[in-house]
Amino acid sequence: KKSGSPIEEPKEEDKTIEFFRHLTKTKAYPAGLKGANKDVHPAVQVLGLQMSNYMICGSSARLVATLQAFKKVIQSYTTPPGNTLTRHFTSHVLSPQIEFLASCRPLSISMGNAIRWLKLEISKVDIDVPDNEAKEGLCSAIDSFIQERVTLASQVIASSAAEKIRDGDVILTYAKSSVVERALVQAFEAGKKFSVIVIDSRPLYEGKHMAAALANLGMEVRYALISGLSHSIRRATKVFLGAHAMMSNGRLFSRVGTALVGMEANSYDKPVLVLCETIKFTEKVALDSILHNEIAPADELVIPDGPLENWRDVKGLQLCNLMYDVTPAEFLQMIISESGNVPPTSVPVLHRLGNESQA
Amino acid sequence: MPSLSTGYAPNLGVFLKSLKSQQLEASIENLISLLKRRQIKNSRPCAIATAHLLLRVVARFKWTDVGKLLERIQEVGQRLIQAQPREMVVGNIVRRVLGMIRDEAKEDRNEDASDSASNSQLSSPKRQSSDLGHLRNAGGPPTAFSPLRFDSKDVVQAMDSNSDDSFGSKSSANHRPPLITSHTSYAVTNNVPVQHSMFNLLSAMPSPLATPPGVSSPQGRSSVNMSSVAHRAAASSNDLKAEVISGIEEIIDELDQVDEQIASYAQEHIHSNETILTHSSSRSVQKFLLKAAEKRKFTVIVAESYPNDHEATHAAVAGKSKSSLDDSDDMDSDTFLKPLPKAGITVIQVTDAAIFAVMSRVNKVVLATHAVIANGGLIAAAGARGIAKAASFHKTPVIVVSGVYKLSPEYPFEFESLIEYGDPGSIISYHDGPLVDSVEVDNPVYDYVPPHLVDLYITNLGAHAPSYLYRIVEDHYKAEDTNFHNPEFQY
Numbered sequence: 001k002k003s004g005s006p007i008e009e010p011k012e013e014d015k016t017i018e019f020f021r022h023l024t025k026t027k028a029y030p031a032g033l034k035g036a037n038k039d040v041h042p043a044v045q046v047l048g049l050q051m052s053n054y055m056i057c058g059s060s061a062r063l064v065a066t067l068q069a070f071k072k073v074i075q076s077y078t079t080p081p082g083n084t085l086t087r088h089f090t091s092h093v094l095s096p097q098i099e100f101l102a103s104c105r106p107l108s109i110s111m112g113n114a115i116r117w118l119k120l121e122i123s124k125v126d127i128d129v130p131d132n133e134a135k136e137g138l139c140s141a142i143d144s145f146i147q148e149r150v151t152l153a154s155q156v157i158a159s160s161a162a163e164k165i166r167d168g169d170v171i172l173t174y175a176k177s178s179v180v181e182r183a184l185v186q187a188f189e190a191g192k193k194f195s196v197i198v199i200d201s202r203p204l205y206e207g208k209h210m211a212a213a214l215a216n217l218g219m220e221v222r223y224a225l226i227s228g229l230s231h232s233i234r235r236a237t238k239v240f241l242g243a244h245a246m247m248s249n250g251r252l253f254s255r256v257g258t259a260l261v262g263m264e265a266n267s268y269d270k271p272v273l274v275l276c277e278t279i280k281f282t283e284k285v286a287l288d289s290i291l292h293n294e295i296a297p298a299d300e301l302v303i304p305d306g307p308l309e310n311w312r313d314v315k316g317l318q319l320c321n322l323m324y325d326v327t328p329a330e331f332l333q334m335i336i337s338e339s340g341n342v343p344p345t346s347v348p349v350l351h352r353l354g355n356e357s358q359a
Numbered sequence: 360m361p362s363l364s365t366g367y368a369p370n371l372g373v374f375l376k377s378l379k380s381q382q383l384e385a386s387i388e389n390l391i392s393l394l395k396r397r398q399i400k401n402s403r404p405c406a407i408a409t410a411h412l413l414l415r416v417v418a419r420f421k422w423t424d425v426g427k428l429l430e431r432i433q434e435v436g437q438r439l440i441q442a443q444p445r446e447m448v449v450g451n452i453v454r455r456v457l458g459m460i461r462d463e464a465k466e467d468r469n470e471d472a473s474d475s476a477s478n479s480q481l482s483s484p485k486r487q488s489s490d491l492g493h494l495r496n497a498g499g500p501p502t503a504f505s506p507l508r509f510d511s512k513d514v515v516q517a518m519d520s521n522s523d524d525s526f527g528s529k530s531s532a533n534h535r536p537p538l539i540t541s542h543t544s545y546a547v548t549n550n551v552p553v554q555h556s557m558f559n560l561l562s563a564m565p566s567p568l569a570t571p572p573g574v575s576s577p578q579g580r581s582s583v584n585m586s587s588v589a590h591r592a593a594a595s596s597n598d599l600k601a602e603v604i605s606g607i608e609e610i611i612d613e614l615d616q617v618d619e620q621i622a623s624y625a626q627e628h629i630h631s632n633e634t635i636l637t638h639s640s641s642r643s644v645q646k647f648l649l650k651a652a653e654k655r656k657f658t659v660i661v662a663e664s665y666p667n668d669h670e671a672t673h674a675a676v677a678g679k680s681k682s683s684l685d686d687s688d689d690m691d692s693d694t695f696l697k698p699l700p701k702a703g704i705t706v707i708q709v710t711d712a713a714i715f716a717v718m719s720r721v722n723k724v725v726l727a728t729h730a731v732i733a734n735g736g737l738i739a740a741a742g743a744r745g746i747a748k749a750a751s752f753h754k755t756p757v758i759v760v761s762g763v764y765k766l767s768p769e770y771p772f773e774f775e776s777l778i779e780y781g782d783p784g785s786i787i788s789y790h791d792g793p794l795v796d797s798v799e800v801d802n803p804v805y806d807y808v809p810p811h812l813v814d815l816y817i818t819n820l821g822a823h824a825p826s827y828l829y830r831i832v833e834d835h836y837k838a839e840d841t842n843f844h845n846p847e848f849q850y
Contacts (some may be wrong), residue, residue, distance in 0.1 A: 017707055018658075019720050201712035202665050208787070208794065215797035223794075224801040225666060225786055227711045227742035231778065231803045257712030260745050267748055289716035301710065307674035308708070314677050316700030320660075320709045325716035328752075 015298065015318050023295050039096040043072040048104035054204060059244045059280055060150055060178050063110040066101065067142050070118065073097055074138050084127050085134050090119055106294050109245035109253070110280045117145065153277040153338035154179045161240065161275050161336050162187035169194040169237045172265070174226075175255045176206035177242020179275045181213060184240075188219055195220035197232050201257045203300045203321065226257045229264050239265040241327075243276035248351060249285040250329030250344030252276075253292070256322045262331035271333045274344075278337050281351040286326045294323035369393060371404040375411055383419045386412060387435060394443035402729055402765050403642065406448040407614050409439060413456050414607045422600060425464040432457055433843050440844045445779045445805075447730040447738070447767040450844060451836075452610065454768065458837040459606040463599055610764075613819070617762035618643050620819035622650035628758060628817065633657040633722045636714070636750075639664035639740040640671035641727030643760045645696050647817070648725070652702040659699055660707045660721065662714055664740045666785040667804050675699070676706055711742045715749045724750045726808070728761040730777070733770050733832040735810030735825025737761070738777050741803045747812035756814040763818045766828060768836045774807040 040048075047069045050056040056065050077093055079085045098115060101107060107115070121141050125134045161183035165171060171194060173180050184196060196214055198221060200207030207223065215221045224232045233239075239261060245253040252258065252274055265272045286292050298319035302308045311317050329344040339350050369377075374393055378386050390412050393399045399408050416435050420428055436453030443449065621643055629635065629651040637644050637659060648659060661676055663669040678698030699706045709717060724746060730738040737743075737759055750757045771777055783800035810825040817823075820831065 018705075202663075202710050208791070211798050212791075212794050215794065220799075221797070222799045222801060223787065224803075225711070226745070227664060227666075227740075227806075228801050228803045229742075230744040230748075230806055231741075231775075232801060255712075256710070256716055259715035260712065260749065263715060263748055263752060264745060288719040290719060293716070301708070303669075303673075306670060307677045311677055311708075314698070314700050316703070316705050317676060318705065318707045320707050320713065320717070322709065322713045322716050325713070 013312075013315060015312065017295075017318050017320050019290055020293070020295055020320070020322075022291075023293055039093070040100045041069070041073045041076065041097060043069040044097045044100060048101050051101070052104040057204070057206065058176065058178060058242075059108045059110045060154065060277065062108050063114055063279065064146055064150055066111050067114055067118070067146055070094070070097065071139050071142050074135050074142075077135065079131050085131060086123060086125050086127060090122050094119070094122070109282045109284070110277075113279055113282065114145070114149075118142070149279040150277060153279070154182055156338040157275050157277065157336050158182035158186050160341065161273065162190060162192075164238070164273065164336075165192050165194050167193045170197060170235050171195070171238050171240055172197040172199065172232060172236035172261070172270070173210070173240045173242075174199045174207065174258050174261045175201065175204070175242070176210040177240075177275065179277070180240045180242045181210055183275060184214060184219070185217060188214075188217060195222070197222045197224065197236055199224055199226055199229055199232060199257075199261060201226045201255075204255075206255070226260060229260060233261075233264045233268050233270065236265070236268075236270050239270050239272045241272060241274045241332075243274055243280050244324055245280045245282050245284075246274070246276050246335060246344075246347045246351075247286045247326070248281075248283050248348040249287075250332070250347050251286050252327040252329075252332060252344070253286060253324055254327065256289075256325045259289070259325040259327040259331070262327040266331040272331055273334045273336055274332055275336050278339055278350055278354045281337075281347055281354065283348070283351060289322070289325040293325075296321040296323050369398050371399050371408055374399065374408055378411055378415055383415055386415060387438065391438060391442040394439065394446065394449070397443075400446070402446070402448045403614065403762075405443070405446045406452050406764050407611065409449045409452040410456075410607060410611045410614060412439075413453065414604060414611070417456075417600065417603050417607060420600075422597075425460065425599065428603075429457060429460055432460070437844045445777060447769065447777075448765055450769065451764055451767050454836045454840040454843065455610055455764075456603075456607055457840045457843065458835070459610075460603050461837055461839075463602045463606065467599055614762070614764060617764065617819045618646045621760055621762065621817055622646040624817050624822060625651035626654055628815075628822070629655055629657060629723070631655040631657060634660065634720055635723050635725055636660045636662065636718070636721040636746065636755075637725045637727070638662035638672075638711075638742060638746055639668040639727055640675040641760070642696065643762065644725055644727045645675060645699065647760050648699060648704065649697055649702050652699070652704050656703060658705040658707065660709055660717055661699075662709055662711050662742065662746065664742055665711055666802065667781050668740050673708070676708055711745075714742075714746050718749045718753045718755060721750070721753070721755050724755055724757045726757060726759045726813075728759055728765055729805055731759070731761050731766045731816070731828065732777075733766070733768055733829045735813060735816075735828045736774070737808050737813065738805045739808060741806050744806040744808050744812070747808045751812050757812060758815045758817060759808075759813050760817050763820055763831060763835060766818070766832060766835070768832045768841045777805065777807060779804045 047056065047065055050065070051062060056062055073093065074089075077085075077089060079088060098107070101111075118138075121138060125137065129137070157179050161180075165183075165187040169192075171184065173184075173196065187194065196211075196219055198207040198211040198214070200211075200223065202225075211221050211223045222232065222235075241252065241254060241258055241261065243252055243254050247253055252262070262272050284292065298311075298321050301319050301321050302311065308319070311319055332344045335342050335344055335347060337350060339354065342350060369389075370393075374390060377389065381389065390399070390408055393408070394405065399405055413432060413435065416432060417428070420431055422428070432453065436450065436457075439449045439453065625647045629648075633655075635648070635657060637648070638661065651657070661672060663672045675696070676698060678701060707717075726737070726739055726743055726747065728737045728739050732738070739759075747757050781802040781804040783802050786800050786802050787794055787798065789795060813825045815822055816825060816828060818831070823831065
């Protein structure tokens with residue numbers, strides 16, 4: 001159809017979207033595996049693969065899995081003679097792991113926060129402490145970090161959010177958030193009579209798992225895609241959103257499509273509650289969804305046997321598989337965190353308090 | 360081209376071919392079932408099919424009088440609308456045809472009436488209206504359709520309703536109580552005077568030369584007309600029929616050219632290096648953008664409108680029709696438009712969820728429509744409301760591209776009634792076994808976009824503010840036809 005010879009040429013065409021050029025492209029996972037440094041621990045390699053094909057997905061899940069993998073790295077580590085754990089481990093052992101994970105999928109904000117904490121912990125290890133003891137100390141610190149910042153935090157948030165649910169409520173939620181799911185389950189088990197609308201989007205269909213999990217418990221669940229949002233939102237009485245991160249300017253950084261949900265909820269005057277652990281708070285700010293974001297491989301958008309199959313051959317056609325978007329603070333009514341329920345404007349305050357206590 | 364002999368996967372092309380060979384009643388039934396089964400769907404194919412069918416109805420109609428013809432068309436129209444009430448264009452086309460028949464009939468009658476009026480030198484009010492009649496006739500032969508057709512129709516319409524009172528129209532008097540007649544004419548005279556007097560000023564200028572001598576010397580004209588009256592009585596039915604048929608052909612031509620006409624405005628609205636967001640697949644929008652691309656380079660972001668229209672959208676973007684083997688859902692060969700990337704446009708395909716994220720980079724939103732309502736709101740593929748809302752949040756202008764034929768005089772107060780729900784199987788397939796049983800799935804096909812989210816309409820008549828659409832509705836449809844399909848709601 002096209003002239004025969006330049007078939008090669010369009011394949012080399014740059015498919016980068018101009019205004020996302022600054023976002024480093026995620027390498028597809030085989031490249032990640034091949035490029036893996038021999039220093040990368042097997043547990044981290046597995047984790048990297050699982051993250052890149054979304055088997056482990058979601059900010060909290062990735063955070064926990066990363067820390068668990070790092071625990072294994074620590075356990076299998078022995079300080080080489082003539083070195084100390086404090087000086088050697090972070091730069092020579094931990095960094096390649098982190099690099100590898102980041103090459104599989106950009107690190108989440110929560111992972112970044114946790115890694116920063118872990119490095120701090122490592123730097124605090126006394127040089128005189130024997131290897132074994134130091135390693136044990138780090139592992140138990142990781143355990144208690146997970147326990148405190150993720151497990152307990154999500155419990156507190158879930159029960160706090162469950163309290164907000166009243167009989168007759170229709171809770172609308174978007175995609176999948178572990179803590180939203182937990183809150184809904186908790187309210188359901190407390191005998192509250194409400195129904196749930198799960199809005200979902202291509203290509204991840206995370207909401208489908210959420211809908212299935214809730215329906216299995218016997219909850220009344222409706223499921224719709226984001227294009228049908230403006231119809232579903234009218235039925236809803238409250239909107240629960242999960243978060244990837246809360247920005248310091250009160251904006252919510254979450255799965256792409258969340259901003260639309262927030263906008264429609266706002267235009268129909270439905271309260272929007274964000275369920276977010278403080279580990280996901282960041283000092284970064286965002287004004288739009290362009291500057292900070294993640295571009296997933298475009299081929300994930302291609303439907304098998306669909307007309308897009310050979311999209312790379314079509315000159316001038318680009319596919320954009322965006323992962324996140326930024327929801328303006330004015331769409332959000334309340335942030336439910338383990339340190340209390342606050343308006344979005346108080347995010348930087350909570351973040352500071354959290355960090356000060358940690359430091 | 361699919362052969363017409365096989366009934367396999369019938370579509371618009373097959374239907375149009377079958378019209379010639381089939382009995383009329385069979386054709387009507389055929390279209391009804393095609394509409395019901397959605398083998399003809401979307402505005403344009405529905406409009407074309409309806410117009411062609413009505414053409415047959417008129418052609419086959421055994422002439423008695425105009426009232427009977429109107430009744431016949433109303434009856435066919437009612438059946439078509441019942442078959443697929445949410446394809447609002449079907450009703451629109453029927454109303455256009457009804458309105459046109461009324462016009463032609465009144466013109467006929469007015470000619471007779473004005474002749475007799477000028478002949479017998481009647482009292483001043485009647486005299487006045489007959490003058491109006493002359494003026495109108497001077498505006499050009501009613502069957503010659505110029506680009507001004509709609510304007511002149513407007514005038515005709517306004518004046519006809521004036522003359523209704525003095526001359527009384529047989530057909531419409533049958534349908535309406537007298538009180539309402541006076542009411543409508545009151546409303547129309549109230550709305551229109553400025554415009555029609557302006558038009559008269561302009562159109563009447565060259566008329567003294569063009570009009571028959573009757574105007575200046577009633578005597579002479581009357582003699583001519585007296586002799587022709589008897590003739591006309593016999594011939595009028597045939598003339599009228601021919602006029603109605605050519606009127607319907609006119610509508611069909613309009614349907615054919617509407618996208619080109621809209622596209623001709625494209626370069627006025629798109630500047631170079633712009634980023635435009637559009638959604639779903641639409642011939643009108645595609646032609647619009649292609650036309651603009653002849654002169655400008657720009658980027659188009661396309662939201663895919665999953666799950667009801669994504670395949671067509673992807674195909675339009677990638678320029679492949681292989682997935683849609685039955686490529687004549689639209690009119691056969693011209694379905695295959697040049698894909699946007701081929702025209703030098705950079706096309707970015709995004710998911711529906713990413714609309715808000717990319718909106719901050721968008722200069723203009725161009726929406727396609729399914730139907731447009733008189734209040735300036737529109738029905739479009741699901742997700743359109745979110746797009747329009749996100750655009751208004753970002754203060755990005757929203758342009759709606761639509762042919763006038765999609766503009767409906769119906770004004771439903773419950774907009775949900777316009778929304779069609781599609782197959783939930785396209786959202787959750789039966790692979791997800793247990794989920795199918797336990798979860799309720801919503802798949803709305805359309806969204807209602809309220810007028811305050813729209814900045815501009817571009818139709819084949821030009822660009823209008825949403826608040827102006829009601830005027831175009833009045834130009835194209837007659838008030839008495841608005842609710843012809845459910846008479847209990849008439850006024």
